[in-house]
Amino acid sequence: MLPRVDEVTCEQVAREFDDRGPGVCVARISGEMQRSNPEILDMALRCARDVGKPEEVMVGMCMFYSLLLTQGLRLPKGTPATGSGSLQFSLPHVRAHTRDVIVVQIERDGSEIFTQQWLSSLERDNPQLLQMAHLFASRHADYLGIMQGFVLLYACLDSEARAEQSRLH
Amino acid sequence: MRSDADIKREAEAQLKRALPLSHALIGVRVDNGAATLEGAVQWSYQRVRAQSAVARLSCVVGVSSQITLSPKAPPHEIRAAVESAFRRRDALDSARSVQTPYSAGNRKDNVRSWAQR
Numbered sequence: 001m002l003p004r005v006d007e008v009t010c011e012q013v014a015r016e017f018d019d020r021g022p023g024v025c026v027a028r029i030s031g032e033m034q035r036s037n038p039e040i041l042d043m044a045l046r047c048a049r050d051v052g053k054p055e056e057v058m059v060g061m062c063m064f065y066s067l068l069l070t071q072g073l074r075l076p077k078g079t080p081a082t083g084s085g086s087l088q089f090s091l092p093h094v095r096a097h098t099r100d101v102i103v104v105q106i107e108r109d110g111s112e113i114f115t116q117q118w119l120s121s122l123e124r125d126n127p128q129l130l131q132m133a134h135l136f137a138s139r140h141a142d143y144l145g146i147m148q149g150f151v152l153l154y155a156c157l158d159s160e161a162r163a164e165q166s167r168l169h
Numbered sequence: 170m171r172s173d174a175d176i177k178r179e180a181e182a183q184l185k186r187a188l189p190l191s192h193a194l195i196g197v198r199v200d201n202g203a204a205t206l207e208g209a210v211q212w213s214y215q216r217v218r219a220q221s222a223v224a225r226l227s228c229v230v231g232v233s234s235q236i237t238l239s240p241k242a243p244p245h246e247i248r249a250a251v252e253s254a255f256r257r258r259d260a261l262d263s264a265r266s267v268q269t270p271y272s273a274g275n276r277k278d279n280v281r282s283w284a285q286r
Binding site: 010011014015017018021022039042043046047050051059096099100102103106107111112114115116119123127130131134135138139143144145147148149151152156 | 187188189190191193211212214215218239241242244247248250251252254255257258279280281282283284285286
């Protein structure tokens with residue numbers, strides 16, 4: 001399962017972006033995505049390009065990813081989060097297959113139902129992450145486009161985490 | 170003596186340096202050299218840092234902060250915001266398809282195309 005982001009992590013990540021500057025943070029987190037989650041980076045970049053103001057939108061996409069990653073690193077040792085301990089924590093590596101499964105879901109259900117379903121999942125399992133997504137998207141003209149981008153990243157990471165868990169058992 | 174407009178510009182630049190991510194949430198008014206900060210931020214450190222950053226400017230005679238902490242959006246509000254954004258997009262797409270019936274553009278498919286490799 002993905003880590004449940006809490007308020008302490010939200011403030012920690014916001015501070016990091018304000019201390020180092022969004023450009024430095026986006027470069028660092030994009031690099032991390034490139035190494036460990038290139039499929040996620042590709043989806044984030046496509047979303048950012050399509051909704052306009054790609055540099056600004058990538059700040060939100062990188063914050064979203066960083067919240068999950070930072071929360072995972074803050075978990076006490078022994079807490080099950082995708083089967084990793086605190087220092088070895090990494091987000092699930094989203095595979096091309098998982099991305100294909102998500103495409104099939106969107107084709108089957110339509111983008112509105114897909115979005116609503118995953119919003120419910122965020123609301124239930126990761127309410128702080130949903131707050132961050134909503135606040136960030138509210139400051140941009142294409143609110144829906146950005147929310148759909150966040151939902152897509154979450155859907156892929158969560159589906160991959162569940163697939164990893166079922167492979168382990 | 171510097172004009173209020175000049176001081177406002179300098180205060181905004183100072184805010185951007187102090188809060189490169191969240192400076193856009195804060196507005197500045199300057200009246201006879203006294204600055205008033207307004208807006209809503211998410212975290213207390215942003216409010217504190219904004220006030221001390223502007224107070225450091227020698228051209229500012231005083232700083233008053235009216236920055237508030239933004240309340241959390243209740244989940245039903247987020248759901249309603251997304252639903253109404255979908256309805257606005259539907260209306261926009263319908264209007265576009267009436268104006269240009271052979272247009273290939275359909276923004277509803279964006280999320281699917283981002284998911285495709």
